Amino acid sequence: MTVGGCELLVTGASGLLGWNVACRASGRAVGTYRRRAVEGAPFRMAPLDLADETAVEALCSTLRPRAVIHCAAISDPVRCEAEPEEATEANLRGTARVARAAARAGARLVAISTDLVFDGERGRYRETDPAHPISHYGWTKLRGEEEALAACPDAAVLRVSLLCGSSRTGLESTSERLLAALAAGQTPTLYEDEFRTPTPVGPLAAAVLEFAWGRAASARGVYHLAGPERLSRHALGLRLLGHAGSPPSRVRRGSIRDHVGRPPRAPDTSLESARAAALLGGPLPPVDGAC
């Protein structure tokens, strides 16, 4: 596919965050997909496999973007545990390839990472707190951060948390999945003792663009970029139920003590995002029913 030049390259644009970012870039973006080609996207799309070093390099040198926002990843921690080599290839080595290609093209790099670089023993993490992942997913993302900053020392690495709000398919974010489970007649169990900083994906996408070419365009290093509230999964579920007009009895209370299987659940990976808020002129809004 010939895509010509562009101002912004968004990897992982068939996914939840990448789609929201590329849609907000007012036709200035080229977005990549791997398996899910998208018909009728409001931006140009190109296929890309992060395992293919030549393809990553060729795309960047052809497009010569001003900025690269790297959202592509194997983002499901359970899948990363089951397919560790594939996860390492995409999240660690793939991020290194994107970062090297961005550096050679002279593009600003914004690389997306995760709150799951922390073990969750303390919560309200700042950027200066030592990371200690307890899952293979968290480990690949932390090593990806290091590779991004090694190749592009001026890059911004943005650690985001649980994403809520609208996706392209209507079935990808935490809020969409919960509401879909309810609509299917299920009674999901939500942990009362697992805390995150849930984040509305629309405002997050706008903030990510600020790091590419807006008021945070010269920010370098690691930033936490998450919603302002520390909420348990159960509390988040009740809020979403309230907005949907459903009674609290539609979800069950659970505990991470009852969790079986890999990866283990990190109790509290909530993020403090004051550093990003100071750059952006304020915090991201909380998750509400319309996020």
Ligand SMILES: NC(=O)c1ccc[n+]([C@@H]2O[C@H](COP(=O)([O-])OP(=O)(O)OC[C@H]3O[C@@H](n4cnc5c(N)ncnc54)[C@H](OP(=O)(O)O)[C@@H]3O)[C@@H](O)[C@H]2O)c1
């Ligand atoms: N979702 C969350 O709650 C959350 C929380 C914290 C951090 N994050 C981070 O935020 C970023 C975006 O997450 P997301 O939820 O938007 O992810 P997502 O919906 O799972 O989308 C992942 C994207 O990456 C692409 N991709 C996957 N493997 C690839 C590969 N080997 N080569 C090229 N492209 C590949 C997918 O393409 P196809 O679908 O076309 O195959 C898709 O476009 C990730 O860095 C993730 O770690 C997400």
